[in-house]
Amino acid sequence: METWRLIDTGARSATENMALDETLLELKAAEKLPHTLRFLQFSTPAVLVGHHQSVEEEVRLDYCQNKGIEINRRLTGGGALYWGRKELGWEIFISQKDLRIPSKIEELYQKMGEAAATGLRHLGIRAHFRPRNDIEIQGRKISGTGGTELSGAILFQGTILVDFDVDEMLRALRIPTEKLQDKEIESIKERVTCLKWELGRTPSIQTIKASLTKGFEESFGVRFENKPLTIEEENLLKIKLPYFSSQDYIFKIRNSLPRRKTLSSLLKTPGGLIRISIAIDIKTQVINQILITGDFFAYPKRAIFDLESLLKNSKSSLPRIEEIIRSFFADKKPQIPGVKEGHFIQAIEEALQKMYLLPQGFKGEETHHLFPVLKPFREVRKPEVLLLPYCAKEVECLYRNLPGCEQCGRCSVGDAAQMARSFGMDPITIQNYEDLESTLHHLKHSGVRGFIGSCCEPFYGKHRPDFERIGLPGILIDVERSTCYDLGQEKEAFKGRFENQTHLNLSLLKRVLEYCHG
Numbered sequence: 001m002e003t004w005r006l007i008d009t010g011a012r013s014a015t016e017n018m019a020l021d022e023t024l025l026e027l028k029a030a031e032k033l034p035h036t037l038r039f040l041q042f043s044t045p046a047v048l049v050g051h052h053q054s055v056e057e058e059v060r061l062d063y064c065q066n067k068g069i070e071i072n073r074r075l076t077g078g079g080a081l082y083w084g085r086k087e088l089g090w091e092i093f094i095s096q097k098d099l100r101i102p103s104k105i106e107e108l109y110q111k112m113g114e115a116a117a118t119g120l121r122h123l124g125i126r127a128h129f130r131p132r133n134d135i136e137i138q139g140r141k142i143s144g145t146g147g148t149e150l151s152g153a154i155l156f157q158g159t160i161l162v163d164f165d166v167d168e169m170l171r172a173l174r175i176p177t178e179k180l181q182d183k184e185i186e187s188i189k190e191r192v193t194c195l196k197w198e199l200g201r202t203p204s205i206q207t208i209k210a211s212l213t214k215g216f217e218e219s220f221g222v223r224f225e226n227k228p229l230t231i232e233e234e235n236l237l238k239i240k241l242p243y244f245s246s247q248d249y250i251f252k253i254r255n256s257l258p259r260r261k262t263l264s265s266l267l268k269t270p271g272g273l274i275r276i277s278i279a280i281d282i283k284t285q286v287i288n289q290i291l292i293t294g295d296f297f298a299y300p301k302r303a304i305f306d307l308e309s310l311l312k313n314s315k316s317s318l319p320r321i322e323e324i325i326r327s328f329f330a331d332k333k334p335q336i337p338g339v340k341e342g343h344f345i346q347a348i349e350e351a352l353q354k355m356y357l358l359p360q361g362f363k364g365e366e367t368h369h370l371f372p373v374l375k376p377f378r379e380v381r382k383p384e385v386l387l388l389p390y391c392a393k394e395v396e397c398l399y400r401n402l403p404g405c406e407q408c409g410r411c412s413v414g415d416a417a418q419m420a421r422s423f424g425m426d427p428i429t430i431q432n433y434e435d436l437e438s439t440l441h442h443l444k445h446s447g448v449r450g451f452i453g454s455c456c457e458p459f460y461g462k463h464r465p466d467f468e469r470i471g472l473p474g475i476l477i478d479v480e481r482s483t484c485y486d487l488g489q490e491k492e493a494f495k496g497r498f499e500n501q502t503h504l505n506l507s508l509l510k511r512v513l514e515y516c517h518g
C-alpha cells in the first residue's frame with residue numbers, strides 16, 4: 001500500500017502556521033514534498049481572515065489586541081475564523097495530477113470533506129460533508145474546509161472544533177454582540193457544535209488525530225508514516241516568517257478603502273459573497289483603486305489581485321470594465337467555484353452607478369446603504385409605494401403581527417408611513433416573506449411602476465433573485481440595528497416571527513424620496 005507522509009507540527013503561533021502552509025505548498029509545487037497530511041494547532045488563540053477578506057471589515061482589532069488574540073491571513077479563501085488553543089487543523093498537500101484528485105473544484109471539496117467526515121465518524125459522531133465546504137452534525141457545523149493551488153500543488157485544509165468558545169468568537173469577529181441579548185447569542189450558538197458538546201467529553205488530541213488519519217487512509221487507500229520537518233523545510237520557514245508577521249501581509253494586501261470616499265456594492269453568488277469597493281476620480285471618471293473582497297475561493301489565489309491591478313487606473317465606463325474582465329478570464333482562466341465573470345462585471349457596474357447619486361446630494365457613506373432592484377437608481381422615477389418591514393415595528397405594538405400602522409409615533413415605521421404620504425405614496429407594511437412576494441406580484445399586476453422599500457443588507461443579498469424574478473423595479477434602503485441574520489433567526493423572520501426590533505434610516509429615506517420624486 002502506498003505510504004504518505006504525516007507531519008504533526010504541534011501548537012505554534014498563527015504566523016508560523018501560515019508561513020508553514022506556504023513553505024510546504026511551495027516545496028510541493030517544486031516536487032520536493034511527498035503527499036502529506038499535516039496536523040496543526042495554535043499556541044495562542046487566533047483569528048484568521050480568508051485570503052480575499054479585509055481585516056478591518058471582519059475583525060475587532062482592539063479586542064483581539066487587548067486579549068492577545070493573534071490576527072493573520074490564510075492562503076485559502078473563505079470567511080474569517082476564530083481558533084482556540086484546543087481546536088485542531090488538518091491539511092493535505094497533494095499534486096493536482098494525482099489520479100485520486102478530481103479536476104473539478106467542487107468534487108475536490110467533496111472528496112476532502114468526506115474523508116475528514118469519515119475520520120470524525122470514527123470518534124462515534126454522525127458527521128457528514130455539507131456542500132459547499134462544511135462538515136456538519138445534524139445541521140450544526142463542526143468543521144469548515146478550503147483550499148488553494150500553486151503550480152500544480154494543492155493545499156487543502158480544514159478545522160475541527162474540539163472545545164469551542166463561541167462567546168470569544170463573537171467578541172473577536174465583527175458580529176454586533178453588544179446589541180444582542182443572551183437568548184439571541186444562544187441562537188447563534190445553535191449553528192455550530194464541537195466534539196466536546198457532541199460527545200459529552202473532550203477526546204484526547206491523539207485520539208482525534210488517529211481517527212482523522214484513519215479517515216484519510218480509508219478515503220485515499222494509503223497509509224501514513226509520521227516524519228518531522230526536514231532541515232530544508234525549517235530553513236525555508238525561517239525565511240518566510242518576517243513576511244507572514246508583517247503588516248503588509250496581514251493588513252495591507254486587503255486594506256479596506258475609506259468608506260466615505262468609496263462606492264460599494266455586494267452581490268451574492270453561488271460561490272459566496274462579492275464585495276466591491278471603488279475609489280474613483282469623479283472628474284476624470286478613472287478608477288484610482290478597487291478592492292474585490294469576499295468569502296469566495298479563487299484558484300490561483302493571486303487571480304483577484306491581478307484582476308484588481310488591471311482595473312486600477314482604467315476608465316470607469318462599463319464597456320471598458322467588461323472588456324478587461326472578459327479578456328482576463330479568457331487569458332488566465334481562473335477557477336472561482338460558483339462565481340462567473342458576469343458576476344464581477346455586474347458587481348462593479350452596481351458600485352459605479354452610485355457615482356450618479358453624489359451630485360444629487362447623497363453623501364458617499366449613505367450610498368453604501370442603498371441597493372438597486374432591477375434598474376439603476378436613476379431609472380426608478382416616481383415610485384408609488386413604500387414597503388416597510390414588520391421587524392422595524394415596536395415589538396409590543398398590536399400591529400407587529402398585523403398589516404398596517406396607526407402612526408402613533410412610537411417607532412420609525414409610523415414616521416416613514418407619514419413621509420410616504422407626504423410624497424403621495426402608499427405605505428404598506430410587510431409581515432413576512434410570503435406577504436412580500438404576493439404584495440410585489442399584486443403591485444406589478446396593478447400597473448405600479450416602482451417601489452421604495454427597507455430591508456437589511458443580508459436579506460437583499462439573499463432575496464435579490466426573487467425581487468428580480470417578480471420584476472418590479474425599486475430601491476431598497478438598509479435597516480439599522482441587529483438583523484435576524486446577525487442573530488441566526490432568519491428562519492423565524494421568514495415566517496414573520498423575528499422578535500428583535502430594527503430601525504428605519506429616516507434621513508436616508510427622505511433623501512431617496514426627494515431624489516425619486518424630484
Ligand code: SF4
Pocket residue numbers: 393394397398399400404405406407408409410411412413414415
Ligand atoms: S408607529 Fe405604527 S408600528 Fe410603530 S408602534 Fe405605532 S402603530 Fe405600531
Ligand code: SF4
Pocket residue numbers: 389391392454455456459479482483484485490493498502
Ligand atoms: S430579514 Fe430580518 S432583519 Fe432583515 S428586514 Fe427581514 S425581518 Fe428585518
